[in-house]
Amino acid sequence: MGAGLNSALALLNGLVGDELERRGNGLVTPMACVHRGHPIAIDREALAGAYTEPTPRVVLLVHGLMCTETVWKFQQAEGHGQDRDYGALLADDLGFTPMYLRYNSGLAIADNGKNLSDLLEALLVAYPVALEEILLIGHSLGGLVVRSACEQARASSQRWLALVRRAIFIDTPHLGAPLERLGRIAAGLLRAVPDPYTRLAADIGDLRSDAINDLGDADLRHEDRARRRVGIRSTGWRHPVPLSSAFAHYVIAGTPPPRRPLAAALNDLLVPESSVTAQHMAVPPHRLRVFPGVGHLQLARHPEVYAQIRAWCEEAV
Amino acid sequence: MTKLTFTRWRGLVDLARDGVVEASRAVERVHLETAGRPFGVLARVPVVAPPAALVRTIHDTTVAAVHAVIRVTARATGAALDVALHAAERFAVPPDRYP
Numbered sequence: 277m278g279a280g281l282n283s284a285l286a287l288l289n290g291l292v293g294d295e296l297e298r299r300g301n302g303l304v305t306p307m308a309c310v311h312r313g314h315p316i317a318i319d320r321e322a323l324a325g326a327y328t329e330p331t332p333r334v335v336l337l338v339h340g341l342m343c344t345e346t347v348w349k350f351q352q353a354e355g356h357g358q359d360r361d362y363g364a365l366l367a368d369d370l371g372f373t374p375m376y377l378r379y380n381s382g383l384a385i386a387d388n389g390k391n392l393s394d395l396l397e398a399l400l401v402a403y404p405v406a407l408e409e410i411l412l413i414g415h416s417l418g419g420l421v422v423r424s425a426c427e428q429a430r431a432s433s434q435r436w437l438a439l440v441r442r443a444i445f446i447d448t449p450h451l452g453a454p455l456e457r458l459g460r461i462a463a464g465l466l467r468a469v470p471d472p473y474t475r476l477a478a479d480i481g482d483l484r485s486d487a488i489n490d491l492g493d494a495d496l497r498h499e500d501r502a503r504r505r506v507g508i509r510s511t512g513w514r515h516p517v518p519l520s521s522a523f524a525h526y527v528i529a530g531t532p533p534p535r536r537p538l539a540a541a542l543n544d545l546l547v548p549e550s551s552v553t554a555q556h557m558a559v560p561p562h563r564l565r566v567f568p569g570v571g572h573l574q575l576a577r578h579p580e581v582y583a584q585i586r587a588w589c590e591e592a593v
Numbered sequence: 594m595t596k597l598t599f600t601r602w603r604g605l606v607d608l609a610r611d612g613v614v615e616a617s618r619a620v621e622r623v624h625l626e627t628a629g630r631p632f633g634v635l636a637r638v639p640v641v642a643p644p645a646a647l648v649r650t651i652h653d654t655t656v657a658a659v660h661a662v663i664r665v666t667a668r669a670t671g672a673a674l675d676v677a678l679h680a681a682e683r684f685a686v687p688p689d690r691y692p
Contacts, residue, residue: 302604
């Protein structure tokens with residue numbers, strides 16, 4: 277029941293998590309680091325109990341919309357045991373201590389970014405040994421939450437940001453998701469029709485969470501919402517928050533197998549390559565890798581993707 | 594392993610209650626707007642306008658009353674389940690760990 281319940285809660289939080297939070301509903305998933313399926317408090321005693329051999333290098337894996345930390349788990353068919361994931365492999369190969377974030381993915385990206393920034397600042401103080409490096413890996417929306425946290429940490433001079441040398445973004449729509457912008461247009465059209473049923477359909481569409489709304493233009497700060505785009509093209513638009521110059525950014529993108537045209541079309545609307553590869557945001561070519569034939573979720577648990585992540589982490593920055 | 598704790602059970606009850614209340618409001622709005630169209634037409638016909646207005650008043654009042662009963666029932670059921678969950682929690686959780 278645990279995994280099914282977690283998935284159901286993740287789905288519900290992603291869909292309407294902002295409303296659940298506003299109403300103080302008990303189904304909200306608070307942001308926490310999860311160790312072996314259990315959230316752990318960010319205090320020295322709890323961390324020392326959970327991580328018996330903490331290392332000075334920590335990797336934090338941040339899942340995407342409507343997911344949990346289980347998105348990182350390799351399937352048997354994907355070349356590793358079921359308990360393996362990028363965090364565990366980085367622990368074995370490069371000595372990182374893996375930490376997995378679980379959070380209410382329906383909250384505004386800026387709110388989750390603030391919560392993550394505060395959590396990392398608390399981790400800096402409570403971690404059992406002196407932290408030397410924090411590696412951030414975000415999948416899909418999780419990458420935007422990472423960017424928002426970094427932006428807010430920069431603005432409020434939080435200390436943890438100085439420990440970040442690399443951030444890896446896996447299929448993160450840095451320039452927004454056209455599907456959400458299409459949804460806005462559809463809702464506007466439905467609302468313009470003078471009919472109670474179409475207005476009801478628009479109202480139902482508007483129930484989608486703040487995070488889904490933010491995905492349209494990759495809004496990392498609350499103030500960014502004031503300049504939302506009309507239209508679904510991802511090119512020819514500049515994101516108001518540049519990539520941080522304080523550390524190296526690595527970008528991983530994928531495309532679904534060509535034999536699945538519907539998945540490919542959906543992929544183009546959710547995470548088009550031009551948005552994921554952050555065109556105009558000056559990611560150097562050697563820090564950008566596209567995996568043809570690897571779909572959105574598979575990118576979070578794929579042996580070749582891991583090999584690339586490991587290679588980047590072994591590079592000096 | 595995540596469990597369906599009492600907090601989550603209460604969340605589930607709240608979600609179901611809020612869902613019924615909000616759905617009832619939306620359906621009531623659609624119902625009244627839809628019925629308002631033919632009533633609006635009839636209101637322009639001199640002979641049938643007065644009885645149509647009376648029928649509309651009865652109709653709208655009935656719709657509002659039915660949906661009000663639905664919402665009150667949902668809230669009352671939610672409150673009763675909340676009390677039951679609190680009682681079950683007191684029974685299940687040792688007194689020194691009860692919040």
